Amino acid sequence: MSSAGSTQEAPYEFIYVPGIPGRGEYIRLAFIEAGVPYTDTAFTESCMDTLAAYTSDENAGDASNPPPFASPILKHGELVISQTCNILMYLGPRLGLAAASSTPSRENDAYKINALAMTAHDGFGTEVHNCHHPIATDFYYEEQRDESVRASKNWVKNRLPKYLGYFEKVLAGEASGEGPWLYGGVLTWADLVLFQSIHGLEYMFRKAMKAAKESGRYTRVFQLYEAVKARPRIAEYMASDRRLKYANGLYRYYEELDVVAE
Amino acid sequence: MSSAGSTQEAPYEFIYVPGIPGRGEYIRLAFIEAGVPYTDTAFTESCMDTLAAYTSDENAGDASNPPPFASPILKHGELVISQTCNILMYLGPRLGLAAASSTPSRENDAYKINALAMTAHDGFGTEVHNCHHPIATDFYYEEQRDESVRASKNWVKNRLPKYLGYFEKVLAGEASGEGPWLYGGVLTWADLVLFQSIHGLEYMFRKAMKAAKESGRYTRVFQLYEAVKARPRIAEYMASDRRLKYANGLYRYYEELDVVAE
Structure with missing residues (x-):
């Protein structure tokens, strides 16, 4: 052992x-x-x-x-x-991706950061996967295309603004601290989960995300996205061939699912 | 502060x-x-x-x-x-619901227990909710009934045995230790999540769960269920009116979703 x-x-x-x-x-x-x-x-x-x-x-x-x-x-x-x-x-x-301080009041930071990461992961990950596989992950997309269109239309209309609005509110809140980050004024793993989520959403729901960006309602969310994207190691990685292209995974592009809120 | x-x-x-x-x-x-x-x-x-x-x-x-x-x-x-x-x-x-030892090799127990709890929660919770709300949580069940039947048939056939088989395997594994528990020979919060999941599944998919029990393939899973149910405080609570009845929540009973694997 x-x-x-x-x-x-x-x-x-x-x-x-x-x-x-x-x-x-x-x-x-x-x-x-x-x-x-x-x-x-x-x-x-x-x-x-x-x-x-x-x-x-x-x-x-x-x-x-x-x-x-x-x-x-x-x-x-x-x-x-x-x-x-x-x-x-x-x-x-x-990995040093959490609030730096180790004062007693910070000892539970991990649970606060984890809640933010889980919310981004479940909302912008699990729910988004459900948009192209609403009936079952065991069926091909083509076997549940009509249902996917229906699921995506609702998701883009009701869930996307709910989650974007939530993270905008978190970023405007006092606990987010200084700078563009979600919690405690430092970059944490929750910021990376939100960044990757927005990146994937911009690939899958390009029209809806363009509209969300242009609405001006989620400026802090998109500022966080840009701030992560500009981190030197992230920028170098995203431009390299180590960063894989989206394919038949979590984030997918189907023209018929690229809908806008009606 | x-x-x-x-x-x-x-x-x-x-x-x-x-x-x-x-x-x-x-x-x-x-x-x-x-x-x-x-x-x-x-x-x-x-x-x-x-x-x-x-x-x-x-x-x-x-x-x-x-x-x-x-x-x-x-x-x-x-x-x-x-x-x-x-x-x-x-x-x-x-709350004392984790492996009792505090030797160095146990310091990461929480992550092992959390992985088990998340697997039960996501598989037997989130996926099950999707069985009666496959298109959207924002729509009534009646607006997605046909899709729910299709989702439930696949879930009962493919996902239910996959998860039951997984937990049976965990319980047979060395890391589960002595006794009926998932990890380290002691009752942890992962056991409680699995217990509540099985309880809810027996309410929602009563035919499929009866068949699963009678198949003899998941004896350890059902033994864990019985072991939790027999804990004095749990037994007293489950028999009291503090334990709420299932209603329009995560676990629901619809006759048309109470399917068996075909």
Whole structure:
């Protein structure tokens, strides 16, 4: 059994499906922004075998780790954990992506940041996936196209402004502190989740996002987006071929789903 | 600004919508099992006003707390947090619902337990809600009944066995330890989430759950369910009128959705 110390110093191994940004991208951006090295199985030839070794019916975990249900997965020393926001909550403080102060009143910062990250992830991730797979993830998009149009029209009309308005309110609130960030005046992993969400939404719902931007109602949200985009390590990464193109993953472009609120 | 000490000793205030178990029940069960007192706004006359004060457009949070997006919400001293699994991760160790040991190798237990809780919550909660509201939460069930039948048939056939099989595998795995629990040989908040999920599923998909039980494939899952149900404080609570009946919340009964795998 390793000591906590050796886990702290162990390399970060990130396990995710190949070929899409997907939910894995929220985690990649944390490593990128922090400038902390990690291995990424998605870019290895044995990717599918590695994934299967973790998520197949045959893997029952080990003495200290339950098996993961699905990727993304993080291995750090002897620790193996899954669930995107859970991984981010583990990594955030370790990568320096949380409020810097360690005064007593800050000790619960992680739970506040995690709530913001989960809200962005569930609202702008899970709900958006449902826009192109409303009936079932097991069916092809083409088998649920009409339902997707109906789901997308409602989402763009009712849910998109609800979430954008919420984050605008958070950014205007006192707890957000100075600067463009969601919490405590420093860049946290919640900002990265919101950035990647907006980026994906601008790909999938380009008309609605253009209208949202031009409405002037969410200036702080788009300022945060630009502020993350301008971070040197993020900018360099986004321009590189390490940043994968959107494909048949979480954020997709279908002309018939690119609707505006009626 | 309060010290960490005064937050530790502060009463737990739980804020949730009235009249349904819903997602709030996962959190209520944690307090019940721990035998720790808490206030529950759902049972107060001013419930809707309290909720609105937290989640209205006008609430921008305070100096140290961002506003919550939605309930459930936990207030503990000066701390205000939202998101069901986030609240449980905060409460779990404080309520004694986590692995008891504090050796270094156990320091990351919370992330392992949280991954299990999130998997049960998302799979048996969010996905199940989608079975009766596949197109949009903003539409009535009656406006998406045909789509709900299609979604439920697929969910019962493909997703239900996938999740039940996953938790059966976790329970058979070494990291689950002795006894009927998911992790570390002790009852954790993940066990409570799984228990409440199974309880809700048996209400909503009674035919499919009966078949699942009788198949003998998930004996450990149902043993965990029975073990939680037999806990003295849980048993007393479940038999009391404090335990709300299912209604138009997360778990619902519609005869046409009570399908079996074909």
